[in-house]
Amino acid sequence: MFLAKNFTKQQYYHLISQIMNKPYFKLFSNCLPVKGYTQSIIYDLQFGRIEYIPNLLFDILKHLTNKTVVEIKNFYEQEYNEGIDNYLKHLADSGFGFYTDSPKMFPDIDLTWDNPFEITNLVIDNCFDLILGSKLNVSVDDLTLIIRKNAEEVCYKLESINEKIRSRSLQIFLPYHESLLDIIFDSLSSFNKVKQLVIYEAPEHSVNQKGAIQIISTKNKIEFAHNRNNVHPNYFTQNITLFTEAQNYHTYFNRKAFIDMNGNIKLSPEHVDLIGNINELNANIDIMDIIKKSNFKVLWNIKKDDTLVCKDCEFRYMCIDTRIPIKFSDRFWSHKVDCNYNPLLGKWKWEDGYKNVADLSIDLTD
Numbered sequence: 001m002f003l004a005k006n007f008t009k010q011q012y013y014h015l016i017s018q019i020m021n022k023p024y025f026k027l028f029s030n031c032l033p034v035k036g037y038t039q040s041i042i043y044d045l046q047f048g049r050i051e052y053i054p055n056l057l058f059d060i061l062k063h064l065t066n067k068t069v070v071e072i073k074n075f076y077e078q079e080y081n082e083g084i085d086n087y088l089k090h091l092a093d094s095g096f097g098f099y100t101d102s103p104k105m106f107p108d109i110d111l112t113w114d115n116p117f118e119i120t121n122l123v124i125d126n127c128f129d130l131i132l133g134s135k136l137n138v139s140v141d142d143l144t145l146i147i148r149k150n151a152e153e154v155c156y157k158l159e160s161i162n163e164k165i166r167s168r169s170l171q172i173f174l175p176y177h178e179s180l181l182d183i184i185f186d187s188l189s190s191f192n193k194v195k196q197l198v199i200y201e202a203p204e205h206s207v208n209q210k211g212a213i214q215i216i217s218t219k220n221k222i223e224f225a226h227n228r229n230n231v232h233p234n235y236f237t238q239n240i241t242l243f244t245e246a247q248n249y250h251t252y253f254n255r256k257a258f259i260d261m262n263g264n265i266k267l268s269p270e271h272v273d274l275i276g277n278i279n280e281l282n283a284n285i286d287i288m289d290i291i292k293k294s295n296f297k298v299l300w301n302i303k304k305d306d307t308l309v310c311k312d313c314e315f316r317y318m319c320i321d322t323r324i325p326i327k328f329s330d331r332f333w334s335h336k337v338d339c340n341y342n343p344l345l346g347k348w349k350w351e352d353g354y355k356n357v358a359d360l361s362i363d364l365t366d
């Protein structure tokens, strides 16, 4: 009663901070706030979870990197004291941050991205005999094999394919064929690089784990649509690799290559333009020489922060977007097709109130 009667609001909040004896609030180094046009998100890169926060709290958290909670409250002239206390308590209770008296003892996370492989993801679409007869000789991080027919036969050739294309992990797409599944699975399970098996045109959708292999059954066909936006919140991933790559590179095109059914080389399955053919490979020309010569390698370095609309999106470091960027100005890139999400409204296409970006008449180049 004595406190309530005689203390000003400012003195009360100051006292609370003193009682807590931890004047600073810090997010854990794996928890990074990202600002969008309508809302912000804290990405927890260790536990792969997110927390939506208002943009005002994003600004407050940014200020809190070098100011005490009391200083921030003073900066906002005590207008948000209660909200600040409640939000910080919530973030501390849910493991996103903590109070401390020595913030400098907790350095920021290193956001450098690197990968020892010149191609991180190579996708091969059913041209396995062409590959085996070619001079292709490459090491990649992740190899994706799309099998369209004779799945059993292809699985028996995996050893030879793997000699041509050395990879750290292997993902295999194959058509649903009930009587062959067990035989194929047995031949794959001895191949310990196989991390994921996607069975397409299956009667039901399911996700199972068998030993080290994740088995996804999908009713979908394997189709590559040119410039279609497939972004959906179900496919977002929050991890340090994607987050750091997205700071400087395009998370879909960077270090990706695709070889189609005829041995044609493209930058991705969605590209219509060919950049070469595996017949051109020889002892002096490898696949990277062909990629480097092409005009499309520029796509590797187009980050979302340089792309109109996406640069204002809070999902920009967890999103993998297959649309091909086009040059908008010296500074910015854009897309021909709108994303399913409009960050200027904070709404998905299937939500009430969604509008196309063009209908909002907002200058995005600021």
Ligand code: SF4
Pocket: 231, 304, 309, 310, 311, 313, 314, 315, 316, 317, 319, 320, 321, 339, 340, 341, 342, 343
């Ligand atoms: S607007 Fe851009 S960054 Fe945001 S979800 Fe869509 S494609 Fe991803």
